[in-house]
Amino acid sequence: MTLNSIRYILRETAHSMKRNPWLSIASVLTVTVSLVILGFSVLFLANASNMAKSFESQLEVATFLKSNTTPEQVKVIQSQIQGMPGVASVTVVTKAQALIDFGKTMGGTQSSLVTDLGGTNPFPDKLTVKASDPQKVKALADELSVLPGVEKVRYGQGYVDKLLTFTRWLRWIGLTVVGAFAIASIVLISINVKMNVFSRRREIQIMKLVGASNSFVRWPFLIEGLTLGFIGGALASGIVGTGYNWLSMYIQTTLTFLPVVQNTDLFRQIAAGLVLAGMAMGAIGSGLSLQKFLRS
Amino acid sequence: MIELTNVSKTYPNGARALVDVNLKIGKGEFVFLVGPSGAGKSTLIKLFYRDETPTRGQVQINGKNLVRMKEREVPYLRRSIGVVFQDFKLLPNKTVFENVAFALEVIGVSKNEVKTRTHATLELVGLANKENAFPHELSGGEQQRVCVARAVINNPALLVADEPTGNLDPETAWEIMDLLFSINKRGTTVIMGTHARAIVDKMQKRVIAIENGRVARDEEIGGYGYDT
Numbered sequence: 001m002t003l004n005s006i007r008y009i010l011r012e013t014a015h016s017m018k019r020n021p022w023l024s025i026a027s028v029l030t031v032t033v034s035l036v037i038l039g040f041s042v043l044f045l046a047n048a049s050n051m052a053k054s055f056e057s058q059l060e061v062a063t064f065l066k067s068n069t070t071p072e073q074v075k076v077i078q079s080q081i082q083g084m085p086g087v088a089s090v091t092v093v094t095k096a097q098a099l100i101d102f103g104k105t106m107g108g109t110q111s112s113l114v115t116d117l118g119g120t121n122p123f124p125d126k127l128t129v130k131a132s133d134p135q136k137v138k139a140l141a142d143e144l145s146v147l148p149g150v151e152k153v154r155y156g157q158g159y160v161d162k163l164l165t166f167t168r169w170l171r172w173i174g175l176t177v178v179g180a181f182a183i184a185s186i187v188l189i190s191i192n193v194k195m196n197v198f199s200r201r202r203e204i205q206i207m208k209l210v211g212a213s214n215s216f217v218r219w220p221f222l223i224e225g226l227t228l229g230f231i232g233g234a235l236a237s238g239i240v241g242t243g244y245n246w247l248s249m250y251i252q253t254t255l256t257f258l259p260v261v262q263n264t265d266l267f268r269q270i271a272a273g274l275v276l277a278g279m280a281m282g283a284i285g286s287g288l289s290l291q292k293f294l295r296s
Numbered sequence: 297m298i299e300l301t302n303v304s305k306t307y308p309n310g311a312r313a314l315v316d317v318n319l320k321i322g323k324g325e326f327v328f329l330v331g332p333s334g335a336g337k338s339t340l341i342k343l344f345y346r347d348e349t350p351t352r353g354q355v356q357i358n359g360k361n362l363v364r365m366k367e368r369e370v371p372y373l374r375r376s377i378g379v380v381f382q383d384f385k386l387l388p389n390k391t392v393f394e395n396v397a398f399a400l401e402v403i404g405v406s407k408n409e410v411k412t413r414t415h416a417t418l419e420l421v422g423l424a425n426k427e428n429a430f431p432h433e434l435s436g437g438e439q440q441r442v443c444v445a446r447a448v449i450n451n452p453a454l455l456v457a458d459e460p461t462g463n464l465d466p467e468t469a470w471e472i473m474d475l476l477f478s479i480n481k482r483g484t485t486v487i488m489g490t491h492a493r494a495i496v497d498k499m500q501k502r503v504i505a506i507e508n509g510r511v512a513r514d515e516e517i518g519g520y521g522y523d524t
């Protein structure tokens with residue numbers, strides 16, 4: 001392909017997009033919408049899995065002892081657990097300490113509280129056990145629950161499971177919505193290109209008659225599709241980038257405990273991915289309509 | 297130069313346009329294709345520039361087999377064949393110059409070369425003074441000259457014309473015939489389908505008559521030959 005051909009093809013592409021400006025805009029916008037949804041879905045999933053990870057890493061097993069355990073026995077059990085493999089640390093909250101903590105939150109004195117509670121301290125002794133490997137929390141909890149003197153154990157596995165189930169669902173919903181919009185984008189781009197092929201059918205007929213190569217005839221339409229997809233992808237990148245920035249700033253000031261993903265590499269990958277996805281949609285869209293229209 | 301062997305063409309709708317046609321046309325010949333409407337002249341002409349392919353038989357041009365030819369080779373075949381139509385097929389929003397230059401632009405010829413060759417070709421067909429006119433500002437004869445210019449700008453070995461004078465008055469028709477004749481004299485083979493009895497009778501060229509898709513008559517120096 002000569003330089004003259006390239007110049008000609010670019011000129012034709014520009015003409016062609018100006019011919020149906022509204023359809024071009026509609027195509028770009030559907031690409032944008034589908035890719036914005038895709039971009040936010042990816043970011044949401046990244047955050048969800050990040051959150052699941054940080055929950056996991058904070059996982060501690062709350063180990064409650066039987067109510068008849070003596071303070072000496074508590075110390076024994078504590079050192080016993082400390083010696084178990086996979087245990088990072090053990091902190092003790094004795095029943096007495098638990099009562100004081102409870103009293104502080106209620107604002108009364110210890111003795112009056114015990115009287116109010118019927119003369120006994122209802123709190124069990126609690127050992128907070130931190131696992132050294134977040135993956136082994138469940139195994140550790142199982143081990144702890146069968147130790148003599150242990151009444152029951154509690155840990156956050158339930159939340160993590162729920163979060164993971166939720167992200168799995170979200171992934172499917174996100175994929176479905178993105179898929180539907182992607183198909184809509186491809187159809188619109190293909191209509192766009194089809195209309196331009198149709199309005200130029202005389203020209204195309206003569207081009208083929210005088211011996212223009214098939215690729216020469218096709219390139220302007222392919223480039224048109226690619227350009228529409230590129231613009232849509234670039235717009236989506238901008239919207240997702242700005243929107244996420246704004247949103248994460250808002251979350252960090254209001255819901256400070258939520259970990260928000262701030263990974264520049266990830267952002268670059270998503271931006272590049274969205275632009276490439278847009279161009280792929282454009283190529284597929286124009287490819288679909290060219291196949292039908294440009295057979296000689 | 298051109299050889300058709302046992303060529304038959306049946307359209308998908310069942311119309312039998314050509315039946316067992318055998319033909320040889322030599323380099324530099326001027327050939328009239330005559331015959332009643334629906335005889336198969338246009339179909340035959342379309343075989344030459346591979347707008348259609350036969351359902352049976354072989355078509356050879358300059359040693360190339362048009363039936364076995366791959367799709368991507370077709371453009372290069374067409375660069376060596378000029379085509380002239382009854383309805384000119386000009387692009388209405390392009391000037392005379394642009395319409396003719398188009399044939400070179402779309403095959404990647406450089407800008408300067410496009411310019412010089414387009415000027416020269418418009419000179420050849422006698423339209424040097426109308427370069428910037430649009431098709432609707434031209435007479436039928438002038439539009440046909442533009443079409444001829446576009447067909448010959450690539451110096452084709454073969455020029456095919458399907459009723460090129462069909463939309464023109466007799467006097468203008470003769471001007472176009474003179475043009476085609478001069479192009480033929482420069483060595484280009486010309487094949488022309490026509491209903492113009494007066495022209496065929498006067499020119500004293502080879503005449504191939506097609507009837508019901510068959511070659512009914514082939515005379516080295518012939519006349520139109522029908523009474524109507």
Ligand SMILES: Nc1ncnc2c1ncn2[C@@H]1O[C@H](COP(=O)(O)OP(=O)(O)O)[C@@H](O)[C@H]1O
Nearest residue numbers: 307309311313332333334335336337338339340
């Ligand atoms: N594209 C086509 N599809 C179906 N039938 C066609 C087509 N073109 C021509 N025919 C039929 O083929 C026969 C020959 O047509 P044509 O080659 O145009 O004859 P002519 O040019 O001599 O008038 C006619 O019966 C016509 O109806």
Ligand SMILES: [Mg+2]
Nearest residue numbers: 337338339458
């Ligand atoms: Mg005809």
